[in-house]
Amino acid sequence: MRKLSALTLIKSISGFRGTIGGRPGDNLTPIDAVQFAAAFGTWILKKGLPARMVLGRDARLSGTMISHLVGQTLVGLGFEVVDLGLSTTPTVELAVVNENASGGIILTASHNPGEWNALKLLNAKGEFISAADGQEVLELVDQADFTFAPIDQLGAVVEAHDYIQWHIDQILKMPLVDLEAIKAAQLSVAVDAVNSSGGIAVPALLKALGVATVHELYCTPDGRFPHNPEPLAEHLTEIASVVVEKKAHLGIVVDPDVDRLALVNEDGTMFGEEYTLVAVADYVLSRTPGNTVSNLSSTRALRDVTRQHGMNYTASAVGEVNVVVAMKATNAVIGGEGNGGIIYPESHYGRDALIGIALFLSHYARKKMTMTQLKASYPAYAMSKNKITLSEGMDVDGLLSKVAKAFENEEINLVDGVKIDFAQGWVHLRKSNTEPIIRIYAEASDEGEANALAKLVMDKIHSFVS
DSSP states (O other), X not given: OOOOOOOOEEEETTEEEEEBSSSBTXXXXXXXXXXXXXXXXXXXXXXXXXXXXXXXXXXXXXXXXXXXXXXXXXXXXXXXXXXXXXXXXXXXXXXXXXXXXXXXXXXXXXXXXTTEEEEEEEOTTSSBOOHHHHHHHHHHHHHTOOOOOOGGGOOEEEEOTTHHHHHHHHHHTOTTOOHHHHHHTXXXXXXXXXXXXXXXXXXXXXXXXXXXXXXXXXXXXXXXXXXXXXXXXXXXHHHHHXXXXXXXXXXXEEOTTSOOEEEEOTTSOBOOHXXXXXXXXXXXHHHSOOEEEEETTSOTHXXXXXXXXXXXXXXXXXXXXXXXXXXXXXXXXXXXXXTTEEEXXXXXXXXXXXXXXXXXXXXXXXXXXXXXHHHHTSOOOEEEEEEEEOOTXXXXXXXXXXXXXXXXXXXXXXXXXXXXXXXXXXXXXXXOSSSXXXXXXXXXXXXXXXXXXXXXXXXXXXXXXX
């Protein structure tokens, strides 16, 4: 497929993401950061809400610069800004509610490489803003209709840098977090926090939970990512070696903003991002029966485990906002996304690797199995995750329509992109909201079959664009 230069500034309903440097409007420059912050602040003021905002960031190198720009822009609009400094996405979400703020901004490009950064936008509930709200903010960006405060009505920045510990304290109070079982298990755990905020949060959480030994790998929050920060197996060879070398019970990996959780087995193999949610859901359902939700790109294993507990499973469109809407509609007690995102409503409606760690370790300690034995106890599926970089100006919707037409004899779901259900598995194609790519996920009973299904569909795509 002919590849043109990739888009590097993405304005979407889920926030604003781009690479640092370059020209305004093409990349995430200081001017763009100021415009986006001004638009979101203006949107809150137009709603008649109090001028109070929570701000936090991950450790990436551009974080301090973008934080100052965003914070002072909000001050210029008259906001009191509660600045958490280095933090995690779930911590900021919780802080919005605890601070009675009208919204929040998280400065993180999540799993993207270090040259990227983003502004993620939260409402007063500490949840990502809806599609409709996001569209209103986008319109304000385009209009650039901002009215800044006069000198006697400027806002101020208030620092609140103890929120990660506060977050940990809230987790320790959760009824399903079994501190006695974790402490009794005398666990040895390795951690890879990719030199971001998780380097502060995860070791502190593990020690508070009573984990006996913590082996820290890349836990210095200086933003110098030692490997691709997306917690996929091909990026986690070092922690896999550490787990085996140290004879640890398991390894824990988080992404830069600590909303995704991946686990490593005692033999250095991957537990699988998809199965993080499956295992945590199994534990939660065993203690508090209820429904579950994950997105269309997540493993069928959650559906199977939910039904084993006699409960109902729902698949939503991809995106945390969509999962949360479905969870509220079905009164789900646990949900999330197959990328290692755990949403536990007892805590809050947001992906949270920290609560995921606490619940998983409670489950693991009570089961008294090895990681490989625990993984083997769940329905066996294998997933193939691929992506195709978009060429500039490509008609993605038209391309997806061609794919749907090509496989019209199979079961087709168009709720979110195109999902094709074959007899032996499924393939889901959708345009990413965070990168200039089409994501292509496939699942079947084994890796070879999943790869074959993905290749079948990818070959068809290449035939349309070559």
